[in-house]
Amino acid sequence: MTVNDSATATEPARRRRRSGLAPLLIVGALLAAMVAVALTALSAEDRYAVALLPDPGALTGYGIAAVRVITDIGAVLCIGSLLFAAFLVPPKTSGVLTIDGYAAVRTAMWSAVVWFAGALASIPFTIADALGRPVEDLDPSLVVEFTGALEQAKAWLITAGIALVIAVAARFVVSWGWTTTLFLLAVVGLLPVAVTGHSSSGGQHDLATNSLLYHLVAAALWGGGLVALLAHGRRRGDHVDLAARRFSMLALACWLTLAVSGVINALVRVRLDDLFDTPYGLLVLGKIAALAVLGAIGAYHRERSLREITTSGSASALVRMAAVEVLIMLGTIGLAVALSRTPPPQEVAAQLSNVELLIGYTLDGPPTFLRLLFDWRFDLVYGTAAIVAGVAYLLGVRRLRKRGDAWPVGRTIAWTLGCLTILIATSSGIGRYAPAMFSVHMTSHMLLSMLAPVLLVLGGPVTLALRALPAAGKDAPPGPREWLLAAVHSPVSRALTHPIVALALFVGSFFALYFSGLFDSALNYHWAHLAMNAHFLLAGYVFYWPVIGVDPAPRRLPHLARLGLVFASMPFHAFFGVILMSKQTVIGELFYRGLTLPWVPDLLADQRLGGGIAWASGEIPLLVVVITLLAQWIRADERDARRLDRREEVTGDADLEAYNEMLRKLAGPKK
Template identity: 45%
Template structure:
């Protein structure tokens, strides 16, 4: 019986592996077929060749999209393998179980394929851009120049290096934490190529770049997670019902993210809605929209019907639906690669250098009314604000439904910070920030010294720890366990140290503006986003140390917190004075290109920015001092109540007052009174 049972298990495992291989081959065929049809329809397969101009040849014309498709598929598969091992499958006290460990090892091989495909894309991309056949390209030095001097080349080199690093470290990863870091690195590795394609050359390149980043990340999590989950089901893997339940909740948010980011990306590249139906580029977008709607319907059906059947032990319904979704997703990937090889419809743009740099013309002269009315949509911070507001509100609502209380003051502080964040990144202040250094400095000060104060006082980590439920399985890691692990990690101990937080908060400001870094970052939209994110993150880190309510690895007394505040803030005043004293403008190559014809000169505006930096620190300092005084008072009051409770408990045990000194004094008086009575 045991032998027969063992043979049946081995036969089932072999059949599962065979089914998984068939699914992978079918997905590859569907993706390749969709790529070919979309390229033929879009005209990329047979472009018009002008005699006398360089031609890369038919081999490059087809191998470039094939290598791109392979690169994208391998990257998505790597993300899916690491996601399944880290998040979807349960772990055992932070250690990966055998199935999850096998997926991490498989991610090492997929990352190697990812690296190789990126290298091939680099070669064929250089051949395409330079108009040289591959043989001639490899015989000369043009490939190295393309890889080192062009944005597309540098992006692909980064993919090659990062993918090799993922493959190397995945071989030795045995813990959920290590796999999580690899997952984060794989998501980062996905970003460079799409950010240097059509997105960077779109009319509204800021919106296009940000939406492309959101699109590729959410799509990779969605497609990769479902593909590996389907393979896990075909192999008869354990904990499929738990993994499917977790993925279902995640897929809903991925569906929303893919839909919104795709819509914004299309808006950034198309001049009007009619372009969707009058150009081949628009028609390919329509095909993607239809496929997206189909995936949405399948996902709804999956949540409604197959999850209950899977919980009841019936896998076949889930396998059938997951297979259909994976094949449809593979076809969508093929269309997406063909879309990147299809020229978008022409757009009539102003012949204005400022428009090329900013994505909009230089705004009119600065007035308070223009700051309040000339809003500029920033997708990254709009999503960030929506997520911060939504998650915090959902957590407070969960506590309320459970019958627990959450301080109203913390809620008001949190939403005050979110509102100020929206104003600083979406209003006319954000539109004028790249044009005037003084407005840039206002945005800098608000994001680093005002918004973080209110966000930190909202105590989001404490709220999350109270609202999140423990994992269903003992020893597994759910959101609450992951948050606790992060709080106790070595990384948090390092970045949460007061010295580190202070150096980042103060030192990065001097390093940014008094080195060429500022001028370099101003030249790219990614640089603008990086500066803004850094301002916000550095401020949150510093004020978490000073007035943070959330758990901290390095507790400071209120005296030291106050001292650290008064030692740090003068450095911002010195920074402002240094700006006002400069005789040369910062980043003149950026501001000269804008051609602003109104307002103060570049140097005078820079001096105004220095004055703002010098004076702005008083407002945050006052708010922090008031918050510290209140926290100090509440802490002393809490300690007094604790001392009273301990004294009452001691009195109940001993029959005294509970205060040792008072009891001794009362005993002394009693003995004196007794001695006087004996003398009488």
């Protein structure tokens, strides 16, 4: 980020930013707010009756829906504008944003301001709604008190903080790297409210929350990216054809994701026979209809608008149809808000056990060997990620083979086994029982942090991607290959792969998570389980990547330093397992006792079993890593020796003669 670049880009951006979108967005926002308020009124009585709360009045009941609509629109526009600046239009060769990218970032800044203001305004409305009291009667001290007590209010506060950071940073950002960082932060800003809504509680809340995460991110990328593309077309920016092609592929993926995740979320919350005779079911049908219309318009774009842009360079058809699509999409946001304010039919009459309330589903009995292997519950986040990663890798290998390039079979096997390990750790009986028993949780933890990363780094995914993806070419807009290279060589990658940082994350997080009380608090939230699994995988990957990874790491360590790093980590893992086995208090006792599982009468014994699993399963992979590292060291020495031999064949004894000559000069003249 440089002030000079920002100053030079400001005036042109202001001249070209007048795209005439403001009236369209205002009309769309009003439409969405009216849809949300009107449809919320249909189920207001049911909502408060289910919660056994008095009706807080029209201002609270309808105001919270209207504020939520405005907040969601601000979030969608912010994310879409940053997506556009980072990936849909190319930056300059120096990495500085072009005028079009800078205009999108400025739009993101103002959208983040709206997002921030809406998130702050949502806090008192959320508290009033939860207490069944009119928002206008809330005392400020009560708002402060319940902001820290209510999870939804706390989530809005976190969201407001993220939006504020984006709004301030976007004022100064002019580089591609920082724009990408802000985009990722904006996507993260969607998560706090999503993981604390009604999908995060009750039966099947693991499936409901996971599907909702996919749904929200896909909707934000599609809706926000569409508005940004429309603004770009109306101001006749550069590279409209490139931006339209890239967005078309993204929109198709988002549409499919919305369809699948929406169906899963609906099936969790409503039965098929409730679709036509309950307010919740009718709203679901309305979203399905809107999604179908949007999909049809998107298909038209791919068939007609892209062809027109490619042949004539005109974006008029894109602008006309995108305006209609934006209005429908903003109306769909109103439908979604109304849906989030409507209690599902199953929630009204649900009688759930403690196990269902706490982990989202039932367990059929003790975790026998057969149950751990075959009692599967597919994890929509990590199970899907494992399958997609495996398929993408095999497609990359296929592309290399089709053009006659070789790829080691061992790397393919390692990557496939790594993806299979993630699938088993999260979706098999191990993943099903992990939230309920500490010993099974530790088994999943070891698979994700100790085994899966070892196999994944041996697969060399970055090297495969760099060979399979086409290079952009000189003076051509950067594409996925260049984005990947930028990520590998980014300051974040260099910082994470620093030996001290990687070691601290890998071994220090064990102690910080389980012995600080953090794990006790995390047990109550599904999102915390998702975050823990992500941390286990990433911490293991950034540790093993510079140690035995096939891919070139941002920091290249000599083999002796790699070996020392592995040996340095081994005592910590053994010590961690010994502490767990000897600990006299139960970690997460309140949560585990609340489950009242009859086959776990002694929680301390189960914890000691988990400690033994951590000790045994932690040392074995490290020994395998040491053996692998020594084998790589030997092969590297052999390659160096062969290279020296080949050089000597070309140069003869030139190096030896030069060395002897240096010794003679040092010895001085003979007397």
